[in-house]
Amino acid sequence: MVRTNESSASTLDTELRRGALVLAVLSHLRTAQYGYSLRQALTEQGMPIEEGTLYPLLRRLEAQGLLASDWRIEDGPPRRYYKLNSKGTRLLADLTANWQALVVTMNRLLK
Amino acid sequence: MDTQAIIEDYVNKVAAKLPRKLRNDVGLELRTLLTEQLGSAALDAGRLPDSEIAMDVLRRFGQPDEVAARYAPRGFQLIEPEYSPVFVKLATLCVAIQWAVSLPAVLTSRMTLGDWWLRWGFSAFSWVGFLVLWFGISSWIQRRFPTDTVSGIRPWTHWIFWVPFPREWRPGEPEAAEWRAGTNAAPLGAALTIFFIAPAWILGHLLPSGTDTSWALYDDHFQRRLLTPLIALMAVRLVLLAAAALNELRRARTEALRFGLWVCFVALLYWAVFGGRIFAHAITDALFKAWLLIFLLVNTIQILVWIRRVATRVRIQKTLG
Numbered sequence: 453m454v455r456t457n458e459s460s461a462s463t464l465d466t467e468l469r470r471g472a473l474v475l476a477v478l479s480h481l482r483t484a485q486y487g488y489s490l491r492q493a494l495t496e497q498g499m500p501i502e503e504g505t506l507y508p509l510l511r512r513l514e515a516q517g518l519l520a521s522d523w524r525i526e527d528g529p530p531r532r533y534y535k536l537n538s539k540g541t542r543l544l545a546d547l548t549a550n551w552q553a554l555v556v557t558m559n560r561l562l563k
Numbered sequence: 564m565d566t567q568a569i570i571e572d573y574v575n576k577v578a579a580k581l582p583r584k585l586r587n588d589v590g591l592e593l594r595t596l597l598t599e600q601l602g603s604a605a606l607d608a609g610r611l612p613d614s615e616i617a618m619d620v621l622r623r624f625g626q627p628d629e630v631a632a633r634y635a636p637r638g639f640q641l642i643e644p645e646y647s648p649v650f651v652k653l654a655t656l657c658v659a660i661q662w663a664v665s666l667p668a669v670l671t672s673r674m675t676l677g678d679w680w681l682r683w684g685f686s687a688f689s690w691v692g693f694l695v696l697w698f699g700i701s702s703w704i705q706r707r708f709p710t711d712t713v714s715g716i717r718p719w720t721h722w723i724f725w726v727p728f729p730r731e732w733r734p735g736e737p738e739a740a741e742w743r744a745g746t747n748a749a750p751l752g753a754a755l756t757i758f759f760i761a762p763a764w765i766l767g768h769l770l771p772s773g774t775d776t777s778w779a780l781y782d783d784h785f786q787r788r789l790l791t792p793l794i795a796l797m798a799v800r801l802v803l804l805a806a807a808a809l810n811e812l813r814r815a816r817t818e819a820l821r822f823g824l825w826v827c828f829v830a831l832l833y834w835a836v837f838g839g840r841i842f843a844h845a846i847t848d849a850l851f852k853a854w855l856l857i858f859l860l861v862n863t864i865q866i867l868v869w870i871r872r873v874a875t876r877v878r879i880q881k882t883l884g
Contacts, residue, residue, distance in 0.1 A: 503600060503623075504624045505633070508634045511589065
């Protein structure tokens with residue numbers, strides 16, 4: 453029973469984080485990043501994302517026309533760098549405003 | 564096994580499952596990312612990368628099939644969930660109709676059961692395939708040319724492969740519309756009730772004197788056994804409908820009674836149609852029965868719709884006892 457509750461809590465926590473995933477990723481792509489560096493940066497900020505989730509997500513966001521990407525060879529192997537384009541920047545602004553409104557509402561509800 | 568070979572094999576397995584245009588690009592990116600992931604995991608483990616660490620990294624990343632599915636463009640549903648119930652009903656109906664139409668040949672010994680199964684029984688299932696194709700194409704068209712979200716207007720392309728589109732909900736429908744129609748038709752109903760008491764006699768008074776109205780005389784047997792209950796039912800229904808139309812509370816209270824009378828009326832009409840002659844004159848009888856059959860068909864459908872509506876209505880007793 454305890455295990456079931458723990459598993460439900462874990463599932464709900466994952467669901468909660470999943471909702472914020474896109475916003476978290478977009479927030480860190482104002483400057484160009486490649487998949488691994490982005491993951492490291494998000495983990496350092498307290499938002500660890502599984503690599504198996506993050507890398508395909510970058511591709512999907514690019515396919516949705518929110519990111520621009522290019523291959524670069526700098527100090528290491530060739531890496532694909534992703535960066536917000538103008539549409540992605542506008543979406544980030546919208547999502548940020550929505551998120552902040554949601555935080556205010558949730559804080560009020562959770563008092 | 565060499566760690567790079569493990570990663571290479573994994574990346575190839577993923578790439579093989581990807582659409583051709585993504586294959587190389589994603590494969591190359593994945594190889595770089597996994598190699599860096601492996602380096603980081605080895606650093607955390609405090610030793611050089613080895614096959615054990617590589618396998619651990621790849622296991623965490625996911626099975627190649629799952630990973631490919633995450634990268635590949637999302638698939639689509641051949642039959643959208645909102646159309647599944649109607650698809651099942653249509654497929655069942657088509658199979659049932661083909662069986663119902665063809666089985667009498669077996670029952671009347673014109674065909675063996677084996678022959679029937681080979682010729683008609685099994686082939687009825689081809690309707691399912693046909694409907695899958697139809698709904699699939701319709702589903703593709705609806706995705707390719709979506710409905711205008713503001714106006715709710717469907718593009719003309721949706722009508723090429725028509726499926727029963729979900730109707731937009733409007734409050735009060737369809738009962739309010741039915742009541743409006745019922746109220747409007749009430750005077751006609753009253754006139755018909757009076758007319759059917761003695762059509763030949765009424766026509767004799769309406770038409771020029773000397774006109775032969777014997778063709779409108781009832782059959783004796785029908786007149787003795789069914790006419791009175793039918794006219795009485797028509798009259799009582801009309802009174803109840805009029806009372807209910809004027810008062811909503813009365814409408815709810817008399818619902819079961821009105822439905823019972825309606826079913827009795829339709830049942831009596833079926834009896835009249837199939838139980839013998841209604842009019843003494845053969846041609847009048849045939850024409851009237853043809854009209855009556857259409858009327859009965861419409862009413863039977865309406866009764867079934869009504870039963871379904873009432874059966875699916877939310878009731879407090881169902882949950883709270």
